[in-house]
Amino acid sequence: MRVLVVSTGAANLASVLAGLRRAGAEPGLVSGADALLQAERLVLPGVGAFGAAATSLHAAGLWSALLERLEAGRPTLGICLGLQLWAQGSEESPGVAGLGVLPGLAKRLPDGVRVPQLGWNWVEPGRNCQLLQPGYASYANSYALREAPEGWAAAWTTHGEPFIAAVERGAQLACQFHPELSGPWGQALLTRWLGAR
């Protein structure tokens, strides 16, 4: 199974590649917009700041291809910041537009809990989820989406307040947690996504 991974210059790329290999894929890196559009499956990982990642995708000439791919419903997995980039923007980088496939902004996690959220938290899928199952997932985030996007099945997690753990629609899946770092539960999710239509 050929899977291409977008390199934004500052992601835990090695972990994502290792996780995909353990799930049975043969991952490679995106070399340009054409490769991104044609990839059988695409992964958009991401750590670091929202604005820097958006800038890096624009500079690499990948932004509009990514949007085209998502709007066409092609099999794509977003991880962590990779999920937030699908939204309209983030409180982290005011004025920087996201891809806008998901409504709303990524908002900072509330005061009164440890931020960043680092560690394992419970994922509760909504009834119409196909790929997402209940279980503990590994998180490393300070921002999250709070609104259920129309047209997508959503899973939820609570850290101070409920937030979007993941959304899915067909073979498009975006996770606020890191499936590649979520042990056997995460590896099983990657395997299901690799087989999703």
Add this chain to the structure above:
Amino acid sequence: MLTRRVIPCLDVRDGRVVKGVRFQGLRDAGDPVEQAARYEAQGADELVILDVSATDEGRATAIRTVEAVRAVLGIPLTVGGGVREVEDARRLLEAGADKVSTNTAAVRRPALLAELAERFGRQCVVLALDAAARLEGGGWEVVVRAGKERTGQDALAWAVEATTLGAGEILLTSWDRDGTGLGYDLPLTSAIAQAVTVPVIASGGAASAAHLAAALHAGADAVLAATIFHDGHTTVGAVKDALAALGLELRR
């Protein structure tokens, strides 16, 4: 609800796991890849690798160790040791680390924390804070160079400054307790946990599940231990069972 974490630590030198008492007197304790896989299977929530190599050759070996561990490890991996520049961190992340920790270099040049956070994000930057009780006057001071040097700098003030600059997590080691088996320094753990809003990992002195529970009850978000797991007296799973029986929320 976010669960508490149990984190085994591998001190690695020249590609082998070692463990010392009070950071000295290192002895061989095995193969890092084999141990990493075993700890994940036992239910470890995360793994820390501290490279205690003293030479460039040793550092190069550590990169290969991180790559080999990453290939088998499906949980978060923090790597520390010798991170002085953004470039050092980039090499470790590229090899397969998810977070990097920095200690002496950040004390010498605090701007390093801001540089790392700017490039990789705060959630990627761990401040390893080694603290010791002041010899007189109360409170704790920062110690560096593997405990060889007392800086006189207040540990609480440094924790706050570091998180303002860019540290997204604090790995707090009690220099007084490390390797002694006397349990974590609970007043220190509690004071740091109250002073900052980022997660705090307690380290140094654990010899039993009761010690781990005490640190979590004192306010730590996670507990790190080495010796109790390496010696094969207990497993991560058995420790987590004991902690859960005490009412602590854990991934099981």
